[in-house]
Amino acid sequence: MSELELALTQIARELDYPETPDLTGAVRRRLAEGRRPRSWRRPLVLLLAALAVAVGAVLAVPQARSAVLDWLGIGAVTIRQVEGLPEVELATGDLGVGERVSLAEARERVRFPVRVPTLPGYEDPNVYYAEPLPTGQVSFVYGSLDKPQLLITQVSALGALEKLVNTATRIERVSTDDASGVWIEGERHFLFYPGAEREEPFRLVGNTLVLERNDGVTVRIEADISKEQALRIAESMR
Amino acid sequence: MGRPLTEAELVERAKRGDQDAYGDLVHAYQGIAFRTAYLLTGNAADAEEAAQSAFVKAFYALGRFRPGAELRPWLLRIVANEARNRRRSAGRRANLALRAAAAVTSGGAAPSPESSLLDAERQSDLLAAVNGLREEERDVVACRYFLELSEAETAEALGLRKGTVKSRLSRALEHLRERMEVADV
Numbered sequence: 001m002s003e004l005e006l007a008l009t010q011i012a013r014e015l016d017y018p019e020t021p022d023l024t025g026a027v028r029r030r031l032a033e034g035r036r037p038r039s040w041r042r043p044l045v046l047l048l049a050a051l052a053v054a055v056g057a058v059l060a061v062p063q064a065r066s067a068v069l070d071w072l073g074i075g076a077v078t079i080r081q082v083e084g085l086p087e088v089e090l091a092t093g094d095l096g097v098g099e100r101v102s103l104a105e106a107r108e109r110v111r112f113p114v115r116v117p118t119l120p121g122y123e124d125p126n127v128y129y130a131e132p133l134p135t136g137q138v139s140f141v142y143g144s145l146d147k148p149q150l151l152i153t154q155v156s157a158l159g160a161l162e163k164l165v166n167t168a169t170r171i172e173r174v175s176t177d178d179a180s181g182v183w184i185e186g187e188r189h190f191l192f193y194p195g196a197e198r199e200e201p202f203r204l205v206g207n208t209l210v211l212e213r214n215d216g217v218t219v220r221i222e223a224d225i226s227k228e229q230a231l232r233i234a235e236s237m238r
Numbered sequence: 239m240g241r242p243l244t245e246a247e248l249v250e251r252a253k254r255g256d257q258d259a260y261g262d263l264v265h266a267y268q269g270i271a272f273r274t275a276y277l278l279t280g281n282a283a284d285a286e287e288a289a290q291s292a293f294v295k296a297f298y299a300l301g302r303f304r305p306g307a308e309l310r311p312w313l314l315r316i317v318a319n320e321a322r323n324r325r326r327s328a329g330r331r332a333n334l335a336l337r338a339a340a341a342v343t344s345g346g347a348a349p350s351p352e353s354s355l356l357d358a359e360r361q362s363d364l365l366a367a368v369n370g371l372r373e374e375e376r377d378v379v380a381c382r383y384f385l386e387l388s389e390a391e392t393a394e395a396l397g398l399r400k401g402t403v404k405s406r407l408s409r410a411l412e413h414l415r416e417r418m419e420v421a422d423v
Contacts, residue, residue, distance in 0.1 A: 004411055004418075008368070008383035011361055015384060016335045018282040023268040026286075027293040028261050111397055135319065135397035156397070216302050 095148060097139035098130025105129070110136040112156035112217045115237035122233055125152070142223075150223035152233070156216055174209070174227065176235045179219070181211035183227045209234060245309060253300045260300075264293050267310060270385065271317045274395065277380040278321035280333050288320040295320070311394035314387075318395045322377075333369045334380075360418075367417040375410035378403055 001009075106129050107114045117123060117140075125140030135156050143149035170186040185207045209221040209230040219237070221230045243251070243259070245266075251259035271292065275285035296316045303312055368379055381392040382403070393403045 002411070004414060005383065007361075007364055008379065008414075009386065011365055011368075012384040012386065014361060015365075017273055017276060018285075020269050020272045021286050023272065023286070023289055023293060024261050024265045026290050027264050027297075028257060030290065030294050031257050031260070031297060108399070109402075111393075111399060214302075216299075 095139070095141065095145055095151060096130065096132065097128035097141060097145070097151070097153075098132075098137070099128060101127055101129045103127050106138045110138060110156070112154070113215060114138050114154055115217075115219075116140070117152070117233050117236045118238050119233055119236040122150075122236070148223075150221070150225065150233075153220045153222075155218050172227070174211075174231060176211065176231060178215075179211040179213040179234065181209065183230065184208045184210065185227065246305070249300065249303065249309060250305075252297065253303075257297075260297050263309070267313055268293075270310065271313060274314050274317050274381070274385060275321040277334065277384055278318060278377060279325050279328070281328070284324045284328060285321065288324045289317055292317040292320040308391075311387075311391045314391070314395035315397055318377075318381075319397070325373075334365060334384075364414065364418060367414050370417065371410055371413060375406050375413065378406045379410050379414075382407060 103114070103116065106127050109129055112135070116125065122142065125142055128139040128141060130137045130139065137153060137155045140152040141148050169184060172183045174181060174183045207222070207224060207230070209227070211219045211234055213219060219234060221233055223230070245263070248259045248263050252263060268289065271289045272285055275288040276282065279285050279288060292313070296313055299316070303309070368376060371379065377396055378392055381387045381395055382389065387395060389400055389403050393400045396403070
């Protein structure tokens with residue numbers, strides 16, 4: 001260890017840390033209150049049924065609405081179902097996928113396994129890397145950035161993205177051999193990164209398949225395709 | 239009276255929903271978790287909230303924790319992710335400070351062996367240089383030298399490859415040397 005490194009470890013002992021608060025008690029209370037979005041593993045139909053009742057009961061109380069509807073977490077994505085989508089300036093011509101890289105470089109930059117569809121016609125995507133999250137994001141764009149035909153995104157982070165969907169949007173629970181998630185179809189919905197370093201524009205997306213794989217990677221497939229086609233693409237990813 | 243449960247046993251119980259067992263794990267790691275969050279956010283309130291949220295998320299993510307893996311770096315990765323998201327959200331840099339006693343100790347008193355490398359002024363200069371690093375370099379320095387994590391743990395906590403940690407550390411040390419040389423002028 002160099003003198004500089006030793007000096008840094010010396011400083012570590014002199015840092016002015018605040019006293020550690022009692023996290024144990026606070027965490028126990030939050031777990032007891034069930035303040036995390038509920039697991040997607042609960043039957044979605046039950047949630048939707050509860051939602052239908054809850055929406056009518058709480059819409060008159062704006063502060064309560066997000067708390068009741070903030071319930072669906074799938075790996076990196078938290079889906080909030082709201083009555084009305086915000087009036088926002090939409091991203092135009094910017095998918096937020098970052099810089100063009102080779103597949104090898106994308107795999108080098110992230111620590112999670114990056115899989116590629118093996119379905120004919122989807123094996124050779126344009127690969128992009130971005131860091132909207134500290135753990136990185138790898139995107140496959142089919143078609144041009146201006147007119148993408150299909151977008152596949154892979155990230156590994158809990159609760160890092162949010163998706164706002166209209167109550168009229170159809171959400172269906174789906175699964176593959178090694179992943180579970182939802183298919184979102186119908187009314188428009190938005191995707192954004194809460195707390196991102198720079199203000200990411202809200203992005204209007206098409207039909208979306210969101211899957212959390214068993215290895216902790218969250219995969220989003222966005223395109224105007226059917227649920228069956230999206231699932232075939234997801235299942236072919238190796 | 240039975241023997242205390244091992245960490246692996248506590249994890250297994252927590253995976254089955256035992257919140258008391260998970261509380262024991264939180265208690266064991268709350269110190270390093272809070273310090274990690276504080277180093278990355280530079281703010282006590284943000285650090286507390288980040289560490290709390292991370293422990294809550296980790297509880298629900300325990301199903302993905304591989305048996306036999308090390309819990310500490312896995313937890314710290316979730317903590318670091320939460321902390322950096324809060325830092326981004328707050329839009330401020332995390333500037334660290336020395337304890338008041340350390341900052342004023344200089345001059346006539348004979349230096350202790352522990353303080354012989356740098357006097358108080360040079361410590362302040364070095365910490366200011368660390369605070370001035372790019373965030374990605376500062377984060378690896380904080381994890382590696384201030385938290386004294388191994389390179390592997392640093393990589394796990396920050397979601398980086400070990401090679402990336404090595405290269406960022408190397409660049410960070412080079413930048414610190416340059417800045418300290420400038421401070422000497």
